[in-house]
Amino acid sequence: MKFEHSSSERLQLPAFVVEQGSVDVSEAEQQLVAAAHDSLIQDLMLSHLGIKDSPLANKLDLLLYADSEPSLAGSRESYRFTVSPQCIELKVNDGQVRREHIYYSRRPDGVVRRWDGGDQATKPAGIDLDYAENYALEEEMGVNNHPTSLEELEGLRELVTSPETIALGWWA
Secondary structure, three states: OOOOOOOOOOOOOOOOOOOOOOOOOOHHHHHHHHHHHHHHHHHHHHHOOOOOOOOOOOEEEEEEEOOOOOOOOOOOOEEEEEEOOOEEEEEEEOOOOEEEEEEEEEOOOOOEEEEEOOOHHHOOOOOOOOHHHHHHHHHHHOOOOEEOOHHHHHHHHHHHOOOOOEEEEEEO
């Protein structure tokens, strides 16, 4: 997967991430998405069993740099993924700060939903936000936690299984 990204631009969410609630996901599609979500997690977990750390760990950390040009240590823009048995978490980093944070998880009702964590760069220093209250309010208002479409999940699969994706290791 090649990126069209220059160092003067801020790294954006991948194109497959659509606005919350902009796609109507039928019940039949929700079932297909749930199966595809579970399959993607299983494929990722199995394909990286031989890498670092304990086989008892249950979370896999993956990294995909936005460009092939190295810059100062720790300052490269990247997509970072945490894969666990229940969800895939996507973080967009601008090199120093996590800008976007998205969870794709299969909920108890069997539906794969996406929760958006927002731009962490705009959070005022020293302010502790109550994420549980925010989460409940956003869900109640209908601006977060919508069902994920099959097209969006396939875009996630393409990104996270890119040949350029680096497996960093397992953790508990």
